[in-house]
Amino acid sequence: MSLQTGFGFGLDERLQQREADGLRRDLTPVDSVAATSRVAADPGGDEPAFGDRRTIFAANNYLGLAGDEQVIRAAAETAREIGTGAGASRLVVGDTPAHRSLERALAERKGSERALVFSSGYAANVGTLTALDPDVIFSDELNHASIIDGARLSAADVEVYDHCDASALADAMAERAVTAAPGESWLVVTDSVFSMDGDVAPLAEICEVAEEYGAWVMADEAHATGVYDGGIVGERGLEDRIDVQLGTLSKALGAQGGFIAGDETLIEWVLNAARSFVFSTGLAPPAAAAAECALERAPAQRDDLWANVELLRDGLESMGYEVYGETHILPVLVGTREDAVALDDRLREAGIVAPAIRPPTVPEGTSRIRVAPQATHTHREIERCLAAFEAAGEEVGLL
Numbered sequence: 512m513s514l515q516t517g518f519g520f521g522l523d524e525r526l527q528q529r530e531a532d533g534l535r536r537d538l539t540p541v542d543s544v545a546a547t548s549r550v551a552a553d554p555g556g557d558e559p560a561f562g563d564r565r566t567i568f569a570a571n572n573y574l575g576l577a578g579d580e581q582v583i584r585a586a587a588e589t590a591r592e593i594g595t596g597a598g599a600s601r602l603v604v605g606d607t608p609a610h611r612s613l614e615r616a617l618a619e620r621k622g623s624e625r626a627l628v629f630s631s632g633y634a635a636n637v638g639t640l641t642a643l644d645p646d647v648i649f650s651d652e653l654n655h656a657s658i659i660d661g662a663r664l665s666a667a668d669v670e671v672y673d674h675c676d677a678s679a680l681a682d683a684m685a686e687r688a689v690t691a692a693p694g695e696s697w698l699v700v701t702d703s704v705f706s707m708d709g710d711v712a713p714l715a716e717i718c719e720v721a722e723e724y725g726a727w728v729m730a731d732e733a734h735a736t737g738v739y740d741g742g743i744v745g746e747r748g749l750e751d752r753i754d755v756q757l758g759t760l761s762k763a764l765g766a767q768g769g770f771i772a773g774d775e776t777l778i779e780w781v782l783n784a785a786r787s788f789v790f791s792t793g794l795a796p797p798a799a800a801a802a803e804c805a806l807e808r809a810p811a812q813r814d815d816l817w818a819n820v821e822l823l824r825d826g827l828e829s830m831g832y833e834v835y836g837e838t839h840i841l842p843v844l845v846g847t848r849e850d851a852v853a854l855d856d857r858l859r860e861a862g863i864v865a866p867a868i869r870p871p872t873v874p875e876g877t878s879r880i881r882v883a884p885q886a887t888h889t890h891r892e893i894e895r896c897l898a899a900f901e902a903a904g905e906e907v908g909l910l
């Protein structure tokens with residue numbers, strides 16, 4: 512009897528199920544990445560119709576550098592001089608002066624011997640975790656999907672510890688130590704800034720626990736890169752205790768790509784063994800040049816970002832909203848998913864885009880609106896955002 516295939520994958524049914532579960536996603540076309548942009552009302556079709564301009568508080572372009580004149584010029588000049596794409600893996604003929612120069616700048620900024628850029632932060636996490644292939648990975652329960660995927664793709668046993676809890680990590684290590692084989696390689700991996708809660712991992716405490724067992728520590732600084740000088744790792748003076756510093760070029764640096772920084776041997780190993788590096792075209796040279804220019808421009812933008820963060824946090828809290836976290840990301844607690852969606856809708860009607868974050872992304876009862884201020888939001892835009900939150904909160908019955 513021959514095996515019959517061709518029954519299909521049931522994609523329609525699976526999409527309908529997602530729809531029924533409230534998990535179906537859609538593209539969100541915008542006409543530019545400026546803080547105020549046109550957003551398509553109906554994303555369907557080849558050419559979505561862009562509606563009114565709305566002010567975006569949903570992007571990770573925290574310093575506004577994706578639209579910075581100098582950054583744009585750096586990308587354009589590099590496209591002309593070197594090319595728009597790398598044309599090959601870095602290990603074949605895709606290694607250009609734009610990559611080398613950016614990696615030197617990143618290593619210097621991160622206080623490390625050397626850095627290595629990938630085509631995305633996602634690729635950096637998956638590539639690095641699989642290349643290191645530790646015996647055990649200890650992972651914060653709220654780590655980013657690219658860490659989870661990298662850990663799954665590696666052959667490691669994965670021990671998930673409670674969010675930002677160094678004593679839970681210590682317990683997990685103590686338990687594992689009972690049955691561990693001599694010489695096992697252990698890696699602790701954590702986001703430094705958590706993007707849905709706006710909180711910061713207790714990196715010094717984590718290092719202390721890890722050092723007791725000779726484990727390595729890897730910090731994913733995707734949301735901290737550019738916003739904090741040298742990331743949270745640099746700000747807390749932990750460069751010598753964090754073995755792998757990972758970051759993205761795609762958020763505050765306004766470009767595209769990811770990177771790791773660490774010692775020479777680490778980088779040499781990862782560039783040989785990370786399949787997402789070896790078998791993928793090198794980062795586009797204009798993105799590398801944009802990121803390098805953005806690294807130089809970042810300090811000049813930070814004061815404006817923090818001023819906007821303070822204005823928004825103070826304004827929201829004085830209305831009675833609870834705002835989580837301690838960083839430039841402002842998760843505003845709403846509660847039920849229905850209220851969060853209602854608030855999101857009303858904000859949108861008022862010209863403000865700040866997305867509702869619901870379960871399963873966050874725990875039930877903690878649905879929230881994630882407000883991401885940018886250095887380039889004007890005072891008027893911040894005031895409009897606050898006014899919209901006040902009106903929407905009253906309409907939905909939250910205030």
Ligand code: PMP
Nearest residue numbers: 631632633655702733759761768
């Ligand atoms: N790590 C974290 C913590 C992230 O939030 C993200 C992006 N959302 C990534 C890694 C992936 O970075 P990229 O967008 O450059 O692929």
